[in-house]
Amino acid sequence: xxxxxxxxxxxxxxxxxxxxxxxxxxxxxxxxxxxxxxxxxxxxxxxxxxxxxxxxxxxxxxxxxxxxxxxxxxxxxxxxxxxxxxxxxxxxxxxxxxxxxxxxxxxxxxxxxxxxxxxxxxxxxxxxxxxxxxxxxxxxxxxxxxxxxxxxxxxxxxxxxxxxxxxxxxxxxxxxxxxxxxxxxxxxxxxxxxxxxxxxxxxxxxxxxxxxxxxxxxxxxxxxxxxxxxxxxxxxxxxxxxxxxxxxxxxxxxxxxxxxxxxxxxxxxxxxxxxxxxxxxxxxxxxxxxxxxxxxxxx
Numbered sequence: 001x002x003x004x005x006x007x008x009x010x011x012x013x014x015x016x017x018x019x020x021x022x023x024x025x026x027x028x029x030x031x032x033x034x035x036x037x038x039x040x041x042x043x044x045x046x047x048x049x050x051x052x053x054x055x056x057x058x059x060x061x062x063x064x065x066x067x068x069x070x071x072x073x074x075x076x077x078x079x080x081x082x083x084x085x086x087x088x089x090x091x092x093x094x095x096x097x098x099x100x101x102x103x104x105x106x107x108x109x110x111x112x113x114x115x116x117x118x119x120x121x122x123x124x125x126x127x128x129x130x131x132x133x134x135x136x137x138x139x140x141x142x143x144x145x146x147x148x149x150x151x152x153x154x155x156x157x158x159x160x161x162x163x164x165x166x167x168x169x170x171x172x173x174x175x176x177x178x179x180x181x182x183x184x185x186x187x188x189x190x191x192x193x194x195x196x197x198x199x200x201x202x203x204x205x206x207x208x209x210x211x212x213x214x215x216x217x218x219x220x221x222x223x224x225x226x227x228x229x230x231x232x233x234x235x236x237x238x239x240x241x242x243x244x245x246x247x248x249x250x251x252x253x254x255x256x257x258x259x260x261x262x263x264x265x266x267x268x269x270x271x272x273x274x275x276x277x278x279x280x281x282x283x284x285x286x287x288x289x290x291x292x293x294x295x296x297x298x299x
Contacts, residue, residue: 031093031094032091032092032093032094033089033090033091033092033093033094033095033098033138034086034087034089034090034091034092034138035094036094036098036099036102037086037089037098037102037124037127037128037138037141038083038086038087039102040101040102040105040106040124041079041082041083041086041124041141041145042083043105043106043109044105044109044117044120044121044124045079047109047117048117051114051117072214073282074214074217074218074221074282075148075151077218077221077222077225078144078147078148078217078218078221079148081141081144081221081224081225082141082144082145082148084225085137085138085140085141085144085224085228085229086128086137086138086141088137088228088229089135089137089138089141090133090135090137090138092133092135095131097127097131098127098131101123101124101127102124104120104123105120105121105123105124108120108123115153117152118148118149118152118153118154119149119153121145121146121148121149122145122146122149122153122154124142124145125141125142125143125144125145125146125149126142126146127142128141128142128145129142129143129146130142136229136230136231137228137229138229139229139231140224140227140228140229140230141224141229143220143224144217144220144221144224147216147217147220147221148217150213150217151213151214151216151217155209155213156213159204159207159209163204163207164189164190166207166209167189167190167202167204167207168189168190170190170202170207170208170251170252170255171187171188171189171190171191171192171202172187173252174187174192174200174202174252174255174256174259175187175192177252177253177256178192178194178256178259178260182194182195182260183195185259190202190203192255192259194259194260198259198260198261198262198265199259200255200258200259200265202255206251206255206269207251208247208248208251208252210251211247211248211250211251211281212244212247212248214282214285215243215244215247215285216240216243216244218285218286218289219239219240219243219285219288219289219292220240221289222286222289222290222292223236223240223289223292226290226292235293236292236293239288239291239292239293240292242288243285243288243289246284246288247281247285250277250281250284251281254268254277257273
């Protein structure tokens with residue numbers, strides 16, 4: 001009888017990897033962390049998509065698709081990596097704190113504001129990051145989820161606190177760059193003016209912060225996708241800093257081009273130049289991220 005019972009237990013574990021067989025009773029008591037955090041991530045993604053298309057619910061199918069596309073390729077990639085890492089993590093039993101965080105995530109999404117999604121995502125990400133029980137994949141999923149929440153919420157809140165000095169620094173960099181080719185260029189606060197009177201006002205959305213908020217989460221996402229949850233090391237961190245520096249230099253060059261003349265401003269801000277810059281910057285980020293140095297990890 002003992003041998004038969006052991007066989008049944010092994011068969012049950014192989015048949016359902018999301019169910020952890022143990023001495024406790026009840027289906028929920030045996031639910032694995034893998035399944036619990038997978039459901040939490042699915043709830044968060046569903047709510048993000050719902051907010052993306054809420055204004056298009058009564059509109060045409062084209063506008064509905066446009067709303068879904070507006071989420072962004074890098075964000076969809078981040079969600080794919082989160083699910084991949086969570087579903088490949090160890091099927092350990094969920095703890096009480098895991099259940100508490102999952103319940104909090106489920107309740108917070110009922111608050112009628114889009115930002116609360118990212119507060120809930122941060123809570124889930126912190127739980128996976130800090131209480132991973134040595135599971136590198138679960139820890140990496142938490143890192144990517146927090147990076148996604150930072151891109152959507154915390155980074156913007158931080159930028160609002162430091163926007164004024166950051167925009168002044170960027171205006172100074174743009175002004176100094178232009179002065180090398182157009183003597184007489186001046187700058188004050190976030191305004192850059194050429195000798196002939198043409199100039200630009202650098203707004204927050206035009207800041208390098210916008211590029212960084214896309215580039216760094218993309219870098220973290222691809223790093224953990226390629227490394228299957230490996231821990232960050234100094235070579236990868238240096239490469240991430242280089243990607244950030246490249247985005248800052250690229251955006252300053254674009255701002256300088258916009259400040260040359262009114263025609264140049266319209267081209268790089270609203271015209272074909274804006275699309276060229278967006279596609280070019282995205283491809284550059286992707287190529288640099290794919291070449292981030294890594295190391296082999298054991299399965």
